[in-house]
Each structure stands twice: as structure tokens, then as C-alpha cells.
Amino acid sequence: MSILKVRNITKRFKNLEVLKGIDLEVDKGEVIAIIGPSGSGKSTLLRCLIRLETVDRGSIEIDGEPMVAEDAEGRSVYAPEKDIRALRRKMGMVFQNFNLFPHKSVLENIIEAPIIVNKLSRREAEAIADQLLQKVGLADKKHNYPCELSGGQQQRVAIARALAMNPDIMLFDEPTSALDPELTGEVLRVIKNLAEEHMTMLVVTHEMGFAKEVANRVIFMDNGVIVEQGTPEQIFEQPQHPRLKAFLGQILRS
Amino acid sequence: MELEYVINSTIAILKGFKVTYGLFFSTLIFSLPLGLLIALARISRYKVLQVFTGAYIWLLRGTPLLLQVFFVYFGLPALGITLNNMTAAILAFALNYAAYFAEIFRSGIQSISKGQYESADVLGLTYAQTMRRIIIPQMVKRVLPPVSNEVITLVKDTALVFGIGLLDVLRTAQIIVTRDFDITAFIIAAVFYLLNTAVLTFIFRKLEQRYAYYSI
Numbered sequence: 001m002s003i004l005k006v007r008n009i010t011k012r013f014k015n016l017e018v019l020k021g022i023d024l025e026v027d028k029g030e031v032i033a034i035i036g037p038s039g040s041g042k043s044t045l046l047r048c049l050i051r052l053e054t055v056d057r058g059s060i061e062i063d064g065e066p067m068v069a070e071d072a073e074g075r076s077v078y079a080p081e082k083d084i085r086a087l088r089r090k091m092g093m094v095f096q097n098f099n100l101f102p103h104k105s106v107l108e109n110i111i112e113a114p115i116i117v118n119k120l121s122r123r124e125a126e127a128i129a130d131q132l133l134q135k136v137g138l139a140d141k142k143h144n145y146p147c148e149l150s151g152g153q154q155q156r157v158a159i160a161r162a163l164a165m166n167p168d169i170m171l172f173d174e175p176t177s178a179l180d181p182e183l184t185g186e187v188l189r190v191i192k193n194l195a196e197e198h199m200t201m202l203v204v205t206h207e208m209g210f211a212k213e214v215a216n217r218v219i220f221m222d223n224g225v226i227v228e229q230g231t232p233e234q235i236f237e238q239p240q241h242p243r244l245k246a247f248l249g250q251i252l253r254s
Numbered sequence: 255m256e257l258e259y260v261i262n263s264t265i266a267i268l269k270g271f272k273v274t275y276g277l278f279f280s281t282l283i284f285s286l287p288l289g290l291l292i293a294l295a296r297i298s299r300y301k302v303l304q305v306f307t308g309a310y311i312w313l314l315r316g317t318p319l320l321l322q323v324f325f326v327y328f329g330l331p332a333l334g335i336t337l338n339n340m341t342a343a344i345l346a347f348a349l350n351y352a353a354y355f356a357e358i359f360r361s362g363i364q365s366i367s368k369g370q371y372e373s374a375d376v377l378g379l380t381y382a383q384t385m386r387r388i389i390i391p392q393m394v395k396r397v398l399p400p401v402s403n404e405v406i407t408l409v410k411d412t413a414l415v416f417g418i419g420l421l422d423v424l425r426t427a428q429i430i431v432t433r434d435f436d437i438t439a440f441i442i443a444a445v446f447y448l449l450n451t452a453v454l455t456f457i458f459r460k461l462e463q464r465y466a467y468y469s470i
Contacts, residue, residue, distance in 0.1 A: 050376055089378050099373035102468045103391050113377035116387065147469040158373075165377060 002064075003028045003169060003200050004049070009058030009076075011044055018044045019055070020224035028168075029198040033211035033232075036221035037247060042204040045221070046171045049202070050091050051084060062087045063168065089117075092162030096174040098154045100146040100161070106133070107142045110161045118165065125164070132160040136190050152183030156190055163194075170194065172203040188214075208251060212236055220244045263430055263439045267446065270423035277343055277412045277422070282405065284348035289355025294385070296360050307356070314353035320414045322346045327418045339418045347411070354404055362397040363389055395465040402458035409450050423447075 004026035011019040018041045026032060034042045047053040049060060051067065055076050060067045067087050068078045078084060101109050110132060111125035120128075133139045136156040146154050155175060162170060172191065176184040188210045194201060195214045205211060211218050211232060218235040220228045220243075228241045239245045292310065295303040314322065327342035337345065366389050374384040416425035427443035430436075 052372055052375065085378065088376065091376070093373075093376045095369060095373060097369050099367075099369035101370065101373075101388055101392075103395070112387070113379065116383055117378035145468045161377070 001028050002026065003062070005059075005061040006049070007059045007061075007070075009045075009048060009055040009060065011041075011048060011053060011055050018224055019048070022058070022224075022226060024219075024226070026169075026200060026202065028200055030217060031195045031199075031201045031215050032203065033215035033218045034202060034204045034221060035206070035208070035211060035218060035235075035247075036227075039223075040221040041224045042221050043173050046093070046173050046202060046204055050088055050093050050171055051078075052093075054078065062090055089165065090168045091171060092165055092167035092169070093171045093173065094155070094158050094162055094175050096177050098146070098151070098158045098178075100154055100158055102146050105143050105145055106138065106149070106157050109146070109157060110164050113161070114164050128164055129160070132163050135163075135193070136160045137186070150183060151179045152186045155179065155187045159187070159190055159194075169200045169202070172201065172205070174204050174206065176205070176207055208236065220247065222247070259436075260438060260442065263427075264442050266430060267423055267426050267439065267442055270421055270426035273340070273415065273420045273422040274409070274412045276340065277347060277415065277420075278409055280344045281347040281351055281408060284344070285351035285355055288348065288352035290359050290390075292352060292356035293359035293363060296356060297363060311353045311356055314350050315357070319346070319350050319411060320417055322350055323414060323418060339415070339420050342418060343415045343420060347408075351404065351408065355401070358397050358400045358404070359393060362393040365396055366392050395462075395468075398458060398462050398465065402454065405458075406451050406454050409454070410447060 002025050004024070006022055006024040009019055009022050010017065020041075022041075022045060024045075034045070036042050044053060048055050055068060057070065057074060057076055059069045059076070065083070065087055066079055067084060068076050071077045079087070101112065104112065107126065107129055110129040111120075111122065114120045114125040114128060115122060130139065130142075133142060136159055138153060138156055138160070141149060141153060141157075146157070149157065159175075175191065176187050179187065184207065188207060191201070191203065191210075192214050203211075203215070213232075215232055217229060218232050219226055220235060220241075222243050228235065228239065228244045235244070236248065239248055292307050296307040296311070298304065323343060323346040326346040327337065327339060330337060330342070370388055370392070371384060374388050379388070412422055413424040415422055416428070421429075423446055424443055427439040430439035
């Protein structure tokens with residue numbers, strides 16, 4: 001059952017074409033790892049899905065509802081603001097730089113959106129937050145401020161914050177790229193748990209071991225196109241395309 | 255310098271407090287919120303607002319405050335609006351300081367990283383909610399130093415209003431000095447301004463400490 005349908009999206013920034021026709025279909029419960037060199041368009045793809053960027057051409061459908069569709073001339077037409085809001089609410093995003101609200105405590109960070117956007121009472125929101133903090137292993141840091149936490153802890157709070165809005169799809173944009181190596185494990189573990197709970201996830205990552213272990217499907221992007229995709233075994237053990245082979249070769253070398 | 259003379263002069267100068275402090279507090283009460291509104295308009299996506307507020311800021315920072323006070327007090331009657339000198343002073347000061355605060359707030363807001371907007375956005379907060387709950391609270395911490403500068407300057411700028419006949423602290427001191435041929439009153443006035451600055455500096459340092467519970 002398709003929860004996400006992307007057809008032929010292109011996106012350019014000024015003179016640079018960053019996405020050159022991406023087709024993607026994601027089923028509910030799938031965990032997709034997106035790998036590729038810098039500048040391949042991986043982050044832009046994620047950002048287009050949650051409408052932090054707009055596409056120039058193509059269509060995106062979330063859970064059967066169109067976020068953007070192509071008109072008769074092939075141009076992208078976005079759904080009305082209200083509908084886009086509803087669709088975005090089905091998705092949560094975790095950023096490379098965490099983007100926690102520094103002036104709010106861990107607890108306040110997590111309950112902010114449930115209270116303000118979903119109109120929950122403070123007690124209801126705090127109950128959800130407590131549950132999520134347990135899940136990510138940070139119950140004892142409830143009243144700390146982001147500046148008092150390590151990067152790995154901050155990222156786990158960011159994950160809890162996104163989960164508090166009960167999304168159907170979680171998007172991770174290089175969740176561990178800004179972390180010291182010894183801190184990536186704690187974050188990857190949380191993401192792995194989510195995968196075991198069958199959360200639909202798209203994870204842009206450089207952690208190949210993680211992709212191999214957790215993903216159902218691995219997508220290799222280069223230069224704005226999906227070059228090759230398949231199961232982790234197919235991609236890592238039997239890469240077909242020369243660019244993928246070259247990329248993997250470079251990764252192994254380092 | 256007789257103690258009795260100093261005391262009597264000080265009591266006389268105290269009468270200038272009404273004008274000096276009246277103007278000081280009234281200006282802040284009006285110019286701070288107005289400055290914030292102008293800053294938000296300056297960065298809004300409506301070109302008209304951007305241009306209009308840009309012109310406003312240029313105009314009010316680009317001409318002397320005293321000239322603006324004169325315009326309001328002597329010039330407005332030509333348009334049929336006659337204000338008493340205190341009201342004219344408050345109006346001119348508030349409009350002037352709002353321009354300076356607007357630029358301070360604008361730069362404070364724009365110094366907050368884009369990631370804050372994006373994470374609020376994907377969580378479903380509207381622009382207004384993001385501004386009110388996420389951006390502006392962080393901006394406050396950022397702008398405390400430049401705002402404290404403006405506030406300290408304001409106390410001393412109030413002395414300008416003698417130009418439209420208001421008896422503030424400095425004017426009162428000047429009258430005493432002229433009458434008595436003795437600069438003691440000026441020294442008292444100087445002490446007054448110094449004490450004011452010391453108190454304000456203390457208050458702002460306390461504020462900065464209060465906001466030190468988080469960094470960046």
C-alpha cells in the first residue's frame with residue numbers, strides 16, 4: 001500500500017538543476033536508506049517531500065492525496081495551503097543540526113507542537129513526552145536545556161519531538177552526520193527501534209552499516225537522479241551501475 | 255560649595271524629573287512595541303511593507319532628533335495639529351527611537367538560524383506562532399546589548415527638549431547656574447545622569463544574566 005508516490009519531480013536552484021526527474025514509491029512500513037555523494041540531491045528530495053522546498057515539475061502524493069500535481073502544460077501546481085498543512089502533519093522531520101529550540105527545556109521542546117498545533121492539554125502533552133523520552137532513553141534529562149546535552153542526546157530529543165506529533169512518515173536528513181562517531185550509535189539505535197515498530201521512514205545517511213542492517217530498500221542517488229535501488233544485499237553486495245561501484249569503492253577505501 | 259546650597263539646588267533640579275522621566279518612560283512604552291512591529295514589517299514578504307518601513311527608518315535615523323522634535327512641535331500646527339510641548343516631545347521621541355529599535359530587532363531576528371524556522375514549520379507551527387514563541391524570545395536575548403545602549407542614550411537625549419520650552423533636569427540646572435553664576439548645579443546634573451546610567455547598566459546586566467540559562 002503506497003503511502004508516498006513521487007512522479008518525475010525536478011527542482012532547480014537558479015542555474016543548478018538539483019533533481020532531474022525522480023520517481024519513487026514507498027509502501028507503508030518501509031524503511032528506505034538514501035545514499036550518495038554530496039550534492040546528489042538527497043536532502044533536497046527529502047525537503048521537497050515535506051515542502052520545505054517546492055518542485056518545478058512532477059507530482060507528489062501522500063497517502064493517496066496530492067500535495068502537488070502536474071497541470072495540462074506539465075507545470076507543478078500545489079494543493080491549497082490548508083490541504084498541504086494536513087499532509088505535512090503526516091510527516092515528521094529530523095535535521096542534521098537537530099534544530100532544537102534552545103530557549104526551551106527538553107520537555108518544553110517536545111510538548112510545544114502538540115499543545116500549540118494539536119491543541120492538546122499540557123497534561124496530555126506531557127504524558128506523551130514522558131513516554132517518548134523513555135523510548136529514546138532520556139527521561140532523566142526532561143528539564144535540561146539543549147545546550148546542556150551532547151549532540152547525540154540532542155538528536156534523540158529531536159526525534160522524540162518529531163514523534164510527539166504522531167506522524168505516519170519520518171524523514172531523517174543525515175541524522176548522525178553532525179555527531180562525533182561515538183555518539184552516532186545511540187541515535188541509530190533509536191532509529192532502528194522505530195524501524196522495528198514499522199514506522200515508514202526515509203533516511204538520508206552516510207552510515208552504510210546502518211543502511212545494511214535496518215533498511216528494506218537502499219536508493220543510490222547521484223547528480224539529481226536515482227541511479228540504482230534495491231535491497232541492501234543487492235546494493236552493497238552486487239552493485240550494478242559503475243557510479244555506484246565507484247561510490248562504494250570510495251567508501252570502503254576510507 | 256556649601257552643603258545647603260547643594261541640597262537646595264538638588265531639590266530644585268528634582269523638579270525636572272517630571273519631564274525627564276515622563277519622557278523617558280513614555281518613549282520606551284511606545285517605541286519598543288512600535289519598533290518590533292516595524293521590524294516585522296521590514297522583513298515581511300510584502301514588498302510594499304518592506305519599502306515603506308525602509309523609508310521610514312531612513313527618514314527617522316537620517317535627521318537629527320532635535321529637528322524632528324521641532325517639526326512636530328512647530329510644523330504640525332501648519333497641518334492643523336497643535337500639540338502641547340510634552341506630547342510633541344513624546345511623539346517625536348517615540349517615532350525616532352522606534353526606528354532605531356526596529357533595526358536592532360530586525361538584525362536580531364535575522365541572526366536566528368533558518369533551522370529554527372524550518373523545524374517549527376515542519377512541526378506545524380504557523381508563521382505567527384513561530385515568531386511569537388520561537389524566534390522573538392530568542393531575539394530578546396540577542397538584542398539586550400544594543401537595546402541597553404539605546405536606553406542609556408535615551409536618558410541623555412531627553413535633555414534636547416529644552417529646545418521647545420520643557421524644563422527637564424538639564425534645563426533646570428542651567429537656569430540655576432545662570433542665575434547663581436555657579437556651576438555646582440551642572441555637577442549635580444552630571445551626577446544625576448551618571449547615577450541613572452549606573453542603575454540602567456545594572457538592570458541590563460541582571461537581564462543578561464537571567465537569559466544566560468541557555469546559549470545561542
